[in-house]
Amino acid sequence: MGIVTALVRSSFLVNAVYADSGREHGITAQQGQLLCVLMVQPYGMRELGAMLGLAKSSLTGLVDRSVQRGLVRREPDPEDGRAVRVALTPAGDALADAFYAETCRRVDTLSAGLDEADREQLAALLGRLVLSNKVPVVFMESDESTPPAPLSP
Numbered sequence: 001m002g003i004v005t006a007l008v009r010s011s012f013l014v015n016a017v018y019a020d021s022g023r024e025h026g027i028t029a030q031q032g033q034l035l036c037v038l039m040v041q042p043y044g045m046r047e048l049g050a051m052l053g054l055a056k057s058s059l060t061g062l063v064d065r066s067v068q069r070g071l072v073r074r075e076p077d078p079e080d081g082r083a084v085r086v087a088l089t090p091a092g093d094a095l096a097d098a099f100y101a102e103t104c105r106r107v108d109t110l111s112a113g114l115d116e117a118d119r120e121q122l123a124a125l126l127g128r129l130v131l132s133n134k135v136p137v138v139f140m141e142s143d144e145s146t147p148p149a150p151l152s153p
């Protein structure tokens with residue numbers, strides 16, 4: 001299998017994990033992605049749109065539905081009085097933790113058929129790919145106690 005096919009199929013595999021974890025927690029895959037992004041810190045709508053790859057109208061709908069569920073809140077942006085940031089509520093934070101843990105568990109099982117050396121090599125190669133393409137921190141390391149500083153979108 002070539003690199004293009006392998007990466008595209010891998011993205012489908014991870015998206016399926018998000019969908020399964022989301023169903024288990026009563027949220028959509030996109031809501032799960034939003035919660036995971038917001039675990040790092042609150043973000044403005046423009047930053048969220050760039051990180052999640054969503055148009056303004058789609059992001060607004062996603063945030064509106066998440067506000068209605070009590071998972072996130074809009075708050076004034078301290079750097080721009082005209083803008084708002086989106087932050088987790090206590091309920092959203094608890095759900096984000098549970099969704100994140102379940103998603104990590106499920107993604108980890110995807111490589112269960114690989115030996116430890118292959119898993120380390122795969123992680124190193126994918127890590128280099130992510131870093132060289134300046135992918136924003138949309139999912140933090142499971143063993144980090146403090147979220148990493150986000151990359152610029």
